[in-house]
Amino acid sequence: MQNAEREASRILSMMRCRCQCQYAVVLALILGCGSSSTELKRSEVRGTVKRAGVPVKEGSIRFLPADGHDGPAANGAIKDGAYAFTSENGPTAGAHQVVITILPSKDELMKIKAGPDNQGPKTKWEYDVTVPDEDVFEKDFKLDG
Numbered sequence: 001m002q003n004a005e006r007e008a009s010r011i012l013s014m015m016r017c018r019c020q021c022q023y024a025v026v027l028a029l030i031l032g033c034g035s036s037s038t039e040l041k042r043s044e045v046r047g048t049v050k051r052a053g054v055p056v057k058e059g060s061i062r063f064l065p066a067d068g069h070d071g072p073a074a075n076g077a078i079k080d081g082a083y084a085f086t087s088e089n090g091p092t093a094g095a096h097q098v099v100i101t102i103l104p105s106k107d108e109l110m111k112i113k114a115g116p117d118n119q120g121p122k123t124k125w126e127y128d129v130t131v132p133d134e135d136v137f138e139k140d141f142k143l144d145g
Contacts, residue, residue, distance in 0.1 A: 040070070040071050040072070040092045041087075041092065041093070041133075042072075042074070042085075042086075042087050042088060042089065042090040042091065042092055043085075043087065043090045043091060043092065043093060043131055043132075043133075043134060043135065043136070043137050044084075044085060044086055044087045044090055044135060044136045044137070045063070045074070045084070045085045045090045045091060045131065045136075045137045045138075045139060046082070046083065046084040046085065046136075046137075046138055046139075047082070047083060047138050047139040047140045047141065048081050048082055048083075048140045048141070049061070049078050049081055049082070049083060049100060049102075049140070049141045049143065050081060050140075050141070050142050050143065051102070051142075051143040052143075053142075054081075055080060055081020055082070056078050056081055056102050056143070057079075057080065057081075057102075057105075058077070058078055058079055058080075058102070058103065059077075059078040059100060059101055059102035059103065060075065060076070060077060060078065060100070060101045060102075061075075061076050061077070061078055061083045061098065061099070061100050062074065062075045062076075062098065062099045062100075063075075063085075063090075063091035063096045063097075063098055063129070063131070064096060064097045064098075064099065065091075065092070065094065065095070065096060066094070066095035066096055066097055066128070068095075069094040069095045069096070070092075071091065071092035071094060072091075072092065073091075074089060074090050074091040076089070078100070078102070087135065091131050092131070093131050093132060093133035093134075094130065094131060095128070095129075095130050096128075096129050096130070096131060097126060097127070097128060097129075098126065098127045098128075098129045098141070099124065099125070099126050100124070100125045100126075100127075100141060100143065101123055101124050101125075102123055102143075103123065104120065104121045104123055108120070108121040121145075122145040125141070125143050125144075127141065
């Protein structure tokens with residue numbers, strides 16, 4: 001009878017080991033091994049924004065993924081002629097449409113004449129930019145008009 005008990009104990013031990021191994025495999029499949037391949041790497045992007053050679057006092061800058069390019073948009077502020085995105089909030093590598101919007105200066109607002117035909121000063125610019133697959137990318141913008 002002792003042999004039967006030993007055999008039953010050995011079989012039970014093997015079944016526990018097998019069950020634990022299967023559990024470990026299932027857990028590894030669920031959790032994965034390292035970072036997800038669907039996670040998109042963002043780039044640190046910075047630069048200057050000037051209009052007529054003068055740094056733009058304040059505005060906004062947006063990197064929007066171009067058609068056919070997956071990835072999140074990156075939205076930031078322009079302050080004293082500079083903008084900066086970190087590797088946590090910057091755009092991903094690839095084609096983007098960059099939209100820059102600024103507020104008109106007080107002088108420009110004073111020149112605007114009332115009426116439906118006066119559109120006022122230009123406040124929005126759009127550029128096609130390809131962000132390279134690099135950790136840091138510097139891009140300066142010179143606004144026309």
